[in-house]
Amino acid sequence: MYAVELKEVSKHFGSVTAVNRLSLRIADGEFFSLLGPSGCGKTTTLRLIAGFEMPSAGEIFIGGNEQGYLPANRRPVNTVFQHYALFPHMSVAQNVAFGLEMSGVPRREIQRRVGEALEMVHLSGLGNRKPGQLSGGQQQRVALARALVNRPKVLLLDEPLGALDLKLRKAMQVELKALQHQVGITFIYVTHDQEEALTMSDRIGVMHKGSLLQVGSPQEVYEAPQTRFVSDFIGDTNHLDGLVTGLANGEAAVQIRGAQQPVRALTVNGVRLGQQVTVAFRPEKVLLDRQAQPDGNTLAGRVVDVVYTGSSTTYLVRLQDGQQVMARQQNAAVSPQMRFQSGDLVTLSWPVHACKAFAE
Amino acid sequence: MSARSFPRSSTWARWSARLSSFSLSSYGFLSYLFLYLPILILVVFSFNDSRSVTQWAGFSTRWYGEMLADDQVILALWNSLFVAGVSTLISTVLGTLAAVAMERYRFAGRLAVDALLYLPIIIPDIAMAIMLLIFFNQSGLGFEPWRLELFGLRLAVPYSVIIGHVAFNISFVAVVVRARLAQMDPTLEEAASDLYANSWQTFWRVTLPLMMPGIVGGALLAFTLSLDDFVITFFTSGAGFNTLPVRVFGMIKKGVTPKINAVSTLMLAFSLLLVFVSLFARRGEKNPAGELGV
Ligand SMILES: Nc1ncnc2c1ncn2[C@@H]1O[C@H](COP(=O)(O)OP(=O)(O)OP(=O)(O)O)[C@@H](O)[C@H]1O
Ligand SMILES: [Mg+2]
Numbered sequence: 001m002y003a004v005e006l007k008e009v010s011k012h013f014g015s016v017t018a019v020n021r022l023s024l025r026i027a028d029g030e031f032f033s034l035l036g037p038s039g040c041g042k043t044t045t046l047r048l049i050a051g052f053e054m055p056s057a058g059e060i061f062i063g064g065n066e067q068g069y070l071p072a073n074r075r076p077v078n079t080v081f082q083h084y085a086l087f088p089h090m091s092v093a094q095n096v097a098f099g100l101e102m103s104g105v106p107r108r109e110i111q112r113r114v115g116e117a118l119e120m121v122h123l124s125g126l127g128n129r130k131p132g133q134l135s136g137g138q139q140q141r142v143a144l145a146r147a148l149v150n151r152p153k154v155l156l157l158d159e160p161l162g163a164l165d166l167k168l169r170k171a172m173q174v175e176l177k178a179l180q181h182q183v184g185i186t187f188i189y190v191t192h193d194q195e196e197a198l199t200m201s202d203r204i205g206v207m208h209k210g211s212l213l214q215v216g217s218p219q220e221v222y223e224a225p226q227t228r229f230v231s232d233f234i235g236d237t238n239h240l241d242g243l244v245t246g247l248a249n250g251e252a253a254v255q256i257r258g259a260q261q262p263v264r265a266l267t268v269n270g271v272r273l274g275q276q277v278t279v280a281f282r283p284e285k286v287l288l289d290r291q292a293q294p295d296g297n298t299l300a301g302r303v304v305d306v307v308y309t310g311s312s313t314t315y316l317v318r319l320q321d322g323q324q325v326m327a328r329q330q331n332a333a334v335s336p337q338m339r340f341q342s343g344d345l346v347t348l349s350w351p352v353h354a355c356k357a358f359a360e
Numbered sequence: 361m362s363a364r365s366f367p368r369s370s371t372w373a374r375w376s377a378r379l380s381s382f383s384l385s386s387y388g389f390l391s392y393l394f395l396y397l398p399i400l401i402l403v404v405f406s407f408n409d410s411r412s413v414t415q416w417a418g419f420s421t422r423w424y425g426e427m428l429a430d431d432q433v434i435l436a437l438w439n440s441l442f443v444a445g446v447s448t449l450i451s452t453v454l455g456t457l458a459a460v461a462m463e464r465y466r467f468a469g470r471l472a473v474d475a476l477l478y479l480p481i482i483i484p485d486i487a488m489a490i491m492l493l494i495f496f497n498q499s500g501l502g503f504e505p506w507r508l509e510l511f512g513l514r515l516a517v518p519y520s521v522i523i524g525h526v527a528f529n530i531s532f533v534a535v536v537v538r539a540r541l542a543q544m545d546p547t548l549e550e551a552a553s554d555l556y557a558n559s560w561q562t563f564w565r566v567t568l569p570l571m572m573p574g575i576v577g578g579a580l581l582a583f584t585l586s587l588d589d590f591v592i593t594f595f596t597s598g599a600g601f602n603t604l605p606v607r608v609f610g611m612i613k614k615g616v617t618p619k620i621n622a623v624s625t626l627m628l629a630f631s632l633l634l635v636f637v638s639l640f641a642r643r644g645e646k647n648p649a650g651e652l653g654v
Contacts, residue, residue, distance in 0.1 A: 073553045073556045085551040087551070098555045102557045
């Protein structure tokens, strides 16, 4: 049995299709992230599960039960809203107690559980404050406590860290993940930050225009993207356009205009001979040198920009035909004669297994 | 006169700037004078120790004494307060419900209802008064009074007056409450239902408390408008029923005395008090005065 299952769920707003025949199974206790660009339908999917919107088509199951048109207050899920949505006229403790009161838990037990929940998010002693008297990070914790105190089957989180600054955000990521481990509740986490999704999730679902493009572990999604969109959206990626001149053993030979020899790449989805394709590979897989490496792919180019970012340096290299490639090197691992400047002639090399050809 | 005839043009510019800023501030001063001079005169002459309302003859509170001794004025005062109180109560409940319906629900004909709700604010009082008069006449509802005893006074307040006041106050309450609702984050209500509250619990525990400043503001506005109303009361009261403004009108027909000034000053004080209470009740909100002056 799955914690949450969506079967062919669609949602239309007038002529806009926000969610398009989306099917998804999320296991008990899983930390699942929905990742995608703005407007791809992440929030709508979450709202469909929570019961704030009703699907135009398809079925939603929570804990094996079909939800149908069940309203939000009768679904065993709780939500952490992007802007917290704390009740401003109630104290922190009253906010956290609200769900328990509504479900008729005895007063004594409410008091005990509210205390425990506030302790869990390190807010003991702030129970009498109003939400307006708390910092953004503290409000975030109250929102978490208010949802978790009800021990829902599933916790839905809509960009819960979106309003926090970078440093607090990183700290909360770690804390949130630890909390999820501790309570063992299924988390469905919406974000458009791919780094956040990669560091926190057991599995990631990448959405685009209302559809799920790929579902998999962070490694799978990062290392083995199935479409150009996924490869592009998750992490930095180089894309080179070329023509397929040979096919063998799941590899394609792709001729980049102006290059001396074709680039070899793993084929993903039905690449045909003579087709125009995109070759994709990560900047950190690319080695920069003054001469060609013995095996793998090599291309020659000229450095046009150098961006130093502390732990690593990113080089922008222009090829003969004008296409550009990013190469990222860890600064600690690089000897001084392997540092380059704008205008240097260099050779780019990267392994075939880290390179994919997508037909568009 | 061209600027060239002034060799020290910078001095000229400075003076002209001073002049224009002086004339601007004096325009402001004049418009305030225009607004408040009559009121000031009214208040000052209510303390005049003479029958004359044009010649000052020393300070006295005798007209206030006469006012309090006039049973007709006292009765009118209680009538005013009673009509304002009851109509405010009814119109606050109905106006709030209308505001919630408009702001939170989508239903067929919503746009038409929306436009109709504002009609009493827009149409002239006199038109509304005549419509109500015809309505009470034709429908046979008439001007039957509600008889009751209040602090030893026998009041006879026509239902038609209360209904008339409710009719225009609903719109004002609805507008003020709606402005408040529109500012409210609708995800708060979603959060309540996410935390297992049904629609009623959501309304009582979340929507209503958050609307409260708007409701209080709307109620105070309704109370003030009701106290100040002359036209609608005059046309819907049948014969022999006086609220304070109607009573003042009746007194003026027999000649202006400083007693009228005293009554008017009393009404003015009431209205001012209500405005301050309402500003106080809605403190902490952004731009509270802006919404009050609908
Ligand atoms: N209530 C609504 N009425 C009409 N269109 C809507 C409504 N809610 C969402 N949409 C549309 O559905 C699409 C998906 O919206 P959604 O809010 O789910 O995106 P999202 O992935 O959460 O984006 P973001 O990252 O910006 O929050 C958008 O095109 C949006 O304009
Ligand atoms: Mg969203």
